[in-house]
Amino acid sequence: MQRKKKDGSHSYTAVIRKKKAGKVILTKTETFQNEQAAKRWLKKTERDPKAKGAVERAVAARQRKTWSDVIQAYCDASPEGFGKTKTATLAYLQRLDVGGMAVEETDDHAFFCLARDLLNGVQAPPADPDADCPEHYELKPRKPQTVNSYLATLRTVFLYGGPICKLDLPISAFETAMRTLKHQNLIGRSAKRDRRPTLEELDRLMSHFYDSFLADRRRVPMHKVIGAAITLGHRQEALCSIPWSDVDENMARLTIRNMKHPRQTAGNDVVVWITDEGMKLIKSMPRNNERVFAYNPDTVSRRFTDACKLLGIKDLRFHDLRHEAISRFFETGLDGGSRDIILKYTGHAPDGSLSRYIHVNQVSDKFAGWKWWDILFAPL
Secondary structure, three states, X not given: OEEEOOOOOEEEEEXXXXXXXXXXXXXXXXXXXXXXXXXHHHHHHHHHHHOOOHHHHHHHHHHOOEHHXXXXXXXXXXXXXXXXXXXXXXXXXXXXXXXXXXXXXXXXXXXXXXXXXXXXXXXXXXXXXXHXXXXXXXXXXXXXXXXXXXXXXXXXXXXXXXXXXXOOOOXXXXXXXHHHHHHXXXXXXXXXXXXXXXXXXXXXXXXXXXXXXXXXXXXXXXHHHHHHHHHHOOOHHHHOOOEHHHEEOOOOEEEEOOOOOOOOOOOOOEEEEOOHHHHHHHHOOOOOOOEOOOOOHHHHHHHHHHHHXXXXXXXXXXXXXXXXXXXXXXXXXXXXXXXXXXXXXXXXXXXOOHHHHOOOOXXXXXXXXXXXXXXXXXXX
């Protein structure tokens, strides 16, 4: 199958299926940069099953535990499950070709090919069979740091899935592939991001969202959500899931449920302090729902992104508001400005990633006298 890439070039996916009594008993798939390579692979791979017992051995391999089986067992063994991102990543890996491979049949080259396919933009079949169509499989190249994230998630299965499945997982082969991928610069860590919005950009966003809300009060009051992000300093998923029952107004404390953690998100409930501005904003919200900010986090992210495009604000994400909030905590010397105190507000562990969010530009409050405070603190 010929597939067109975004840059106009083509890739070629070769598929071999072996049927017996009308049923598919074996499927092999590989993607190549040119048609000649795909045809060579087809000829070689078609010859292999013709050897005596080859098909039986291949089918037997399929009947052994696959990586999809291992991943499923790993997920099922967790009583509290995993975070949304990890769960989605593991489910996606199950649908890729590697998910159907027998554990015993995989080696370092197989893991190298997995990373290369992810980098080239190979798409797994959709979770919803009704969404399956040729257009779905158009290559969508990924960045090295994105591929690294996929493999880091898979690595947890290697480290902890063996005892669950009663298998010796090929961790050494996986690590060998990882070293090669890093050496070839095919995977890497995300660059540290230091983008903060300017006051001018925030004024434009606030005007846009406030006018939109006044025109139709059924819309998400994005000006309030932005204010919450700046004064509380939490992710949009955390902000949009805060129940009133987790707000302690007397002590100015807030419990963040399942706070994102690189190793254990589920059950990671953290009590954080609330800034004076954050408490004023929380109290300004109506109590007509169990949650303080009862909005879909995906809707919040989408509306923020769409507004930035409309207003011509480049390279600004909603998550950058968390960088803004934490940097401002240090700039204003919040409660003395020590790292230990600010950790109380952000919820980071002492050995966590707080430093990624600190981008101090001044020793003062750029929001002093900000014209939007009165609107943010006014009852909605």
